[in-house]
Amino acid sequence: MAATSTGIHHRSYTSELRLRATKAEYFRLGLMTALLLVLPFVLDNFWLSQINLIMIAVIGAVGLNILVGYTGQISLGQGGFMAVGAYSSAILSDRIGLPTPLAIIFAVLLTAAVGVFFGLPGLRLKGLYLAIATLASQMIIEFIIRRWSWLTEGAGYINVDRFEFLGFQVGNREVFEQQWYWILTILAVLTVITARNIFRTGLGRSFMAVRDQDIAAEAIGVNLTRAKLTAFAVSSGFVGLAGSLTAHYSEVVSWEKFTLDVSILYLAMIIVGGLGSIAGAVYGAIFMTLLPEVIRRVANALESSMPFLADQLPAVQNAAFGVIIIAFLIFEPRGLDRIWQRMKDYFKYWPFRY
């Protein structure tokens, strides 16, 4: 346990279960809220679009972290599940004509069901075997969406209508990013709050018990089958939400957006952020979404002195990705979340060392 929670004397279980106990924590929460409220008024459209992508990534990464970080079930099928969410939501809203929010809800439920189906091998498999099984599920889903021409009406992609709900429609270029910012931020915040609270309930604790020692968990009465399948359902639900938001935000769905690379990108987010930490998933989503853009800017800035960087931009970005994943796993396996904890501890104890 990080030292940040010491020095607080709990007198009841309810006070121990509180998410925030100290003034500093409330202060940071206030700061966060203020920042989120101010952002859309100070940033230009380009950076807002980056923030919007981050919000979608936050939802997807939190979803994946529930499965991988908290339940210990590794999944390489993230891209496939996002595709299920994106396609079902696009078809339900555009072709069947459901109101967008309703279509999103159905898409989430459908993705949860698909997640449970592909989670079935997880009942018998662990670790590397499960990783390979989910790799197969990614390949199979990708194949289905590429080949099943009914999905895309033969075009290879689906155009999605502009987000609309009860007469409200997302506006044109000037306000587009800002309106989406509010939609996505609210959903991302709700996702974070929900996920944080899942792990204060018995269900969430059973997930963690499965991760830490599944046989022991079963011995103390955790229903392994139910815990694993629920984890797959909850996680894929969030992932489906991220997928359907991708569809409505970018207004076009095509299979290239949901390849194995996406699965790996999301795994990288939760590794870099911190496995088994909701805050970590958020940090990871921010880090990994901004990384390509940062590298692009650095490469452009260095174009005169090191033309190689700018010429080989995609390769340089991929290499940086690989190096960052490896470096985090070797030097800080618990990710940015742990670094942040250490920083907080340092200031808390200053001028003492511990």
Place this chain on the structure above:
Amino acid sequence: MSNFIQQLIYGLADGSILALAALGFVLIYKATGVINFAQGEFLLVGAYMFYTAFVVFNLPLLLAVVFGVVVATVIGVLVERLILRPMVGENPISIIMVTIGLSMLLNALVQAFYGTSPKSQPALLPRSSIEVLGATVPLNRIFAVVIAAIVLTAFTIFFRKSRHGIAMRAVADDQQAAMTMGISVRRIFAMAWALAAISALIAGVLLGDISAVDQNVAAFGLLVFPVVILGGLDSVPGTIVGGLTVGLLTQFTAGYLDGGLATVIPYIALVLILLVRPYGIFGEIRIERV
């Protein structure tokens, strides 16, 4: 009939190359317990290293092979020493991710230095074809099968007879016991990675010769997963059976049903096998006790 023979030879050629790629994978898993998602990239790097030596540096064939083997060994040992050794004792998720990171890095390096367009190199194996039972079969596929068979046999003999091979099997069986018998586990780990890189090099060069040297070599490497799941993650004979099965399955699906389906059929087979017999045909069944 002639069509069938042709599919068969193509399938066997793909299958034996897959078996070589999977051999490296199984070696690493058996000796060190690491599941190597970068095996496909080892093929890629091997194919490009050979291309560099043979075409760019214009070395004679034999020297090019030696160059490739040296580079493969160095890469294998370095990867083990720098990336996997610090990860000893971490959970499977971290180890899988570190090899995925490695695969992205290797892939990006190859892309940065050689670009994405396919490279052609002078044919190593004869390009002409012969008639077998009424079918026209390119000779290079048959040679690929033969070379793969020779290499796999050589590896098998190495494991059975040589000192190092026996030491490797001992480490795979029980690290503690092997250590007490004076076997250097570290050296065995390094050797497993080096041998894996060499077998991937051979597979990569064969694949580069019968198709082209490009990024698809790495995509082909992803097929080792169905192979090893079918054969068993820790079984050397399993890689041969698994490799040939997957090669034939893919080829026949492409030939008789649908080329697109062929890319995904190994994975469908993989899921079915996992549901029925998770430890593969020859894999060791692990029973958990507490």
